[in-house]
């Protein structure tokens with residue numbers, strides 16, 4: 001059972017997506033979830049089902065890209081005995097198995113045009129015929145779909161049916177990539193560190209400042225899945241009670257920064273404010289306290305940066321007392 005609260009985020013855009021998902025989860029509105037690989041599309045689809053009036057029914061997932069074109073129709077609609085070579089017995093398809101529940105059409109952008117036509121008809125009429133069969137099967141299914149592709153472009157190039165597009169996206173929910181919601185990184189880290197520490201029987205209290213900064217500055221092409229895997233490996237490699245830079249499998253990209261200079265942040269002080277403060281300070285140091293440049297890098301206005309500097313009491317290091325320049 002996935003609760004919406006298990007989808008961890010502090011990002012305004014994503015929070016409003018979740019708010020809408022909560023509102024529509026009890027209706028039968030068809031949802032199209034879009035987002036890059038590993039952003040949490042499956043997680044959101046499961047939460048929508050688990051919080052719907054269909055939650056006691058099945059959640060049946062079909063990965064449209066993993067099934068060879070020739071088998072997709074029988075996978076979706078099932079087949080009768082003898083429908084094709086190798087069809088030794090009658091078999092129910094995913095559509096039928098999802099009766100009274102939710103059918104999750106994952107990677108729907110990869111569905112071939114013939115299957116698209118059939119699925120549209122089945123969604124609209126709530127009926128279909130098994131491959132090689134005659135009997136009409138009635139189904140009551142709510143459809144949730146997901147894709148990492150731009151379906152509108154596919155509609156324009158005639159590789160995705162426009163009528164199916166409008167049918168499956170009564171509402172679209174776009175999950176932002178992790179690089180556009182860096183504020184989520186500490187929250188996700190805390191959760192994954194706890195989870196894998198328990199799994200691996202370790203007592204890890206938190207993550208060092210440099211390791212945290214490194215992870216915040218990584219571009220996360222694989223999004224939350226990549227972050228989760230990195231933390232898993234880091235927890236497995238970690239021999240102390242904190243994760244240090246040397247535990248992070250991606251750290252080679254960073255060069256040989258000395259972890260002995262790391263400042264310890266414990267789990268208790270591991271807040272969003274801590275992360276923001278550290279990130280702003282690090283950016284200022286990187287820009288040698290050129291505030292206009294730092295504001296540009298942080299993508300905030302110069303007055304906002306000044307407010308943050310006051311709020312966090314950030315001070316330009318006195319060169320005489322503190323010659324070390326961290327970049």
Ligand SMILES: Nc1ncnc2c1ncn2[C@@H]1O[C@H](COP(=O)(O)OP(=O)(O)OP(=O)(O)O)[C@@H](O)[C@H]1O
Pocket residue numbers: 006007008009035036037038039040041042043044148188224225228
């Ligand atoms: N916001 C989040 N909070 C907690 N865990 C998350 C979050 N987003 C994703 N995850 C976790 O990250 C992993 C990848 O998520 P998921 O499989 O839902 O992504 P996806 O968008 O469906 O990926 P793909 O495009 O590759 O199918 C899963 O282990 C999931 O539980």
Ligand SMILES: [Mg+2]
Pocket residue numbers: 041042106146
């Ligand atoms: Mg997925």
